[in-house]
Amino acid sequence: MASSLTPSLAPATTATSYTLPPTGLSEPTRIEPANALPSGNQPSFAYPPLYNFPPFYTLQPNTTTRQAQLQAWSGLIQSYCKYHRTWRLSLVDAIDTPLFRNDALNRRLSLADAQTVLDWMANKDAGGGGGRAEWISTKDKSLAWIYWRRPEEWAELIAGWVDDTGQKNTVLTFYELMEGEMTTSQEFHGMDPDLFQKSLNLLVKRGRAQVFGSEDQQGVKFF
């Protein structure tokens, strides 16, 4: 028994060594009441090992390496946005946040390279990032949706919750779903209203939901 316990501790310690020291944890979690995650004691954001690798901040000329690099950036951006509940990422603002700059290494991803990363994420073709981002403004490429879940995945999640809680054929208001007390434990709680609408529209298109009402007082019925 003891022999099986000792080695199992080893990977755990190496995993935690990537995370930042858990000091002052409770503060940021308390500030965000919109945070849908049920855990009151959220661990600090764990950067991937590549985050501390200086060449990560220079786009690699070798196509194979670059593909791995873009994949890693895509993963980092998704998990970072998920952690901070950032639905739309403004590149101009984000470029100076720890997401894109590592002051300890004195390295940063340039705005142009960050745009390349998001372009790649938005690409749904083979060899692309599988539509994990979408430019909101295609012209200046400054604002983009970050899809740690794509709209169709959000739609499934919401429809699934409605089904599980037996609320099919019941009219639910948008507010109830996004901000209501029933959904506080759900990942879509506190969701961006536009993305919420976007996801619901996919269900409406497939005839699985119907949206009622006007701007402020919208409701939805799932079939």
Added chain:
Amino acid sequence: MNSKRKGVGLSAFTARSQAVSQFASHGDFLRTSNLNALQTQLSVFQSLLHQFSLTHAKDIRSNPTFRAEFARMCNAIGVDPLASSNASRNWKQEGSFWAQMLGGSVNDFYFELAVRVVEVCKDTRAENGGLIPLAEARERVTKGRAIGGGMEVSDDDIVRAVNSLKPLGSGFTLPVVGGRPMVRSVPKELNVDQSTVLDALQMLGYVTVSMLQDNLSWERPRAETVITDLLADSLVWIDLQDEETTYWSPTFIHEAAR
């Protein structure tokens, strides 16, 4: 016999030939008895080893340290469990040495582990060009991708697992680069210059063209050629944000974080 036919009557010759034949027969006798003794010893030893492995099969499977010790013991007495498993498979229906000793589970263990190592190498190939430190490969296998998917293994296990791939002609090798044991999953000949730079990279983490010029007294084009080749094989990553362009070994990605 010959000496008798010559009929010179010198009994000394007869005596000598008799002695020779006696020596020969006695030598034969000694050899057979020796062989018998050895065979008995071997069978006793094998049955003991068998008993031992049966009693400790669980430990051998679950405890990496124990497994390594067991494998080392086998090595010390000149039994290579994995090699013997390949040799014996052809002429014995009963299966390999490991299979006989441990009911197949240890043998299967190494083959399963080999599959994991291949997966790890494949997953990280784009990142590291197919050269991964043995310790990192072990860590990744230990962690596993799914919950409960990890295996408790030692470096020794990884080495055995990779060696068990040899009959497949898989091109997996276990080079030592800059004093660190590696698993190389892309079969490619590196020239002397490239190996030198890889060694330096393992020691320092990164190199620059001028570092290579200064320390190896290479001409600039020579240093640049080597770097270009290594870049093309995705064995180094480029960093343009330092005073001079630096080239980093991806094997340090998972160490920088520590």
